Amino acid sequence: MVLEAERWLDLRRFRALRASGASISEIARETGLNWRTVKKYLETDGPVAPPAAAARPSRRNQVIAQYAPVIDAWLRAELLLKATVIHERLVEEYGFTGNYQRVKLYLQQARPRIAEELGYTPSELARLHRRFEVVPGAQAQVDWGDEGGILAHAGIEKVYSFHMTLSYSRDPFCCYTTSQDLATFWACHRRAFEHFGGVPGSIVYDRTKTVVRRHVAPGKAVPLHPEAVAFAGHYDFDIDVLAAYRPTRKGRVERQVLIVRDHVLAGRSFSSLDELDKAFASWVPMRRRTVHRTHGEVIAVRARRDHAALRPVPARPYLVTDRHLRHVGKDCLVAFEANLYSVPAARVFPRQLVEVRASSATVSLHTTVPDENGSTLLAVHPRASGRSVRIVDAEHWRGLPDGHTRATTTGAGDDPADELTARRRQHEQTGALRFLLARSDAAEVKVGRRPLSIYDQITGTGPFH
Incomplete structure (x- = not known):
């Protein structure tokens, strides 16, 4: 192709020979071209154009061409899909070896084409936006x-x-x-x-x-x-x-x-x-x-x-509460957001389902069914900040065992009967466990010893004399 271009330049240089009367065969011998080529260009009216170079496929297009159907399909599903996302998916899913710039250059011509195909606004307009201004208070x-x-x-x-x-x-x-x-x-x-x-x-x-x-x-x-x-x-x-x-x-x-x-x-x-x-x-x-x-x-x-221009704020605020269902634990506590809140023991039972209504400042707990007065409220607590916080109202645990019945007395009263009762109670609470755990006490009990032959005489199984 380079040689042909050089010969074309020679042809332009010796075109004056034709004007001076030289024949086509003489010019062909001078330029080294075929006489038919010389005749073609010399008889053409107007300026002579150089021979068109054969189109050579771009290396860039060769790399991306095999993935074009995949990219076009993704663009049809989401026209504004980013080039970085497309390149990442091509590498991970299809083993694409090209760089990001090849994908980006392909998208510059593919995105408008797909947009026109789908009837969308051209991508040049899609990248722009209209600046808007509003009136006061709007x-x-x-x-x-x-x-x-x-x-x-x-x-x-x-x-x-x-x-x-x-x-x-x-x-x-x-x-x-x-x-x-x-x-x-x-x-x-x-x-x-x-x-x-x-x-x-x-x-x-x-x-x-x-x-x-x-x-x-x-x-x-x-x-x-x-x-x-x-x-x-x-x-x-x-x-x-x-x-x-x-x-x-x-x-x-x-x-x-x-x-x-x-x-x-x-x-x-x-x-x-x-x-x-x-x-x-x-x-x-x-x-x-x-x-x-x-x-x-x-x-x-x-x-x-x-x-x-703003509208007035209503006199009565609207309090939004976030509602959740939670179970009551055996300790009369309800877990919410990794914190614990108490409910009255007299009004709930273990595993009962209650509703938690949380506002920004408080947490209120409600039954799912109203009582005879139509009320569902069980308790209201301040909302805990952080985690692992326990908020308990002592009145909610009223009536529950507090461990005072496990107390023991060591002193004796004036009445001997009281002293006997106290000793018996102390023995019942501590004696059995003490004898089970302290083997040394059992080892100190004295047991009478007798020969084994006496049991043979009692049962009549002894030897006859």
Whole structure:
């Protein structure tokens, strides 16, 4: 192919010979080409193009081509499947020897093709998103932060941070907890509403189990948790659950998690959750004095408009309780979250099934069937923090044996009968066990000795004389 290109260049150089009257055979001998080739190019009108190079298969395409059907099938099932995931699966499941870049380059041309085949938006648009702004009081976003063992030295293994951010002003709220359960999650909402002085029109969540009852396929209606529906109805706000694989719609609060962690927690030590909450509260005025880089206004100025548009907080709070069924132990204790809570012994029996209703601050225990007065409540205890904690009300054990009947007396009363009774009782309690355990006492008992022949005389089995 290189030789042919060189001859083509010679042909262009000696094309002037044709114009001067040289024949085609003379030019062919001069260039070393066949006369038919010379005639073809010299008689062509316009500029002469070089001979097309034969297409050579790329080494990259050779490596990835055999896996193309597999990759295309995965893209049809999930168009936004990441290149790193595809490369990992190819290596583990199909023994792929190529590198990640080969997969990534193939996806650049395969993903738009599959998207067009499925009728989806082109991948160039799928990577972009529309920036949206809301009116004051219209929306807030909620997210959790995992702060790890920041209080491990105080005996608290895990700490979580709850964040709510008003979308219009970016005004933040944060509080710290040791649990992410249902009751704690909605109790944090009540604290956030008090902090802002009102309730936003809607709140954006990801698909957390405290909001979503179960996961469904993309595009289908999301079933909400009954307690989430009841709480939102009481406080009059809408629940906005993000679509699957759409993390950009909650960026305001996700960014806030990092900001609070850097400005409130970094480089400091704390000994309790209360200290963490106070540290955030002292930082909020400083945050509100700053100019936000997105909307270009002082957060406090924009927050005043945001707070004024919020809906009022109801006078009566809605208390969400997380409900569980547990068995009563023989010691009248009920186990919940690795802690023990007592119930009245007079109203329960061993292995009875009771209902545990846990709020963020208390744990109440109820029977599953109302009594004659229609009541199910057995006991209410403060909720334990940590594990292996036993919370017992002494009145719950009233009437149970406490071991006082095992007491013994060694002194004698004035009445000899009392003394005899005391000795007999002491002998009954300690004598039998003492003789079983102390063989030396039994060895000291004197036994009369007699010859064995006397037993033969008594029974008549002795020898005759």
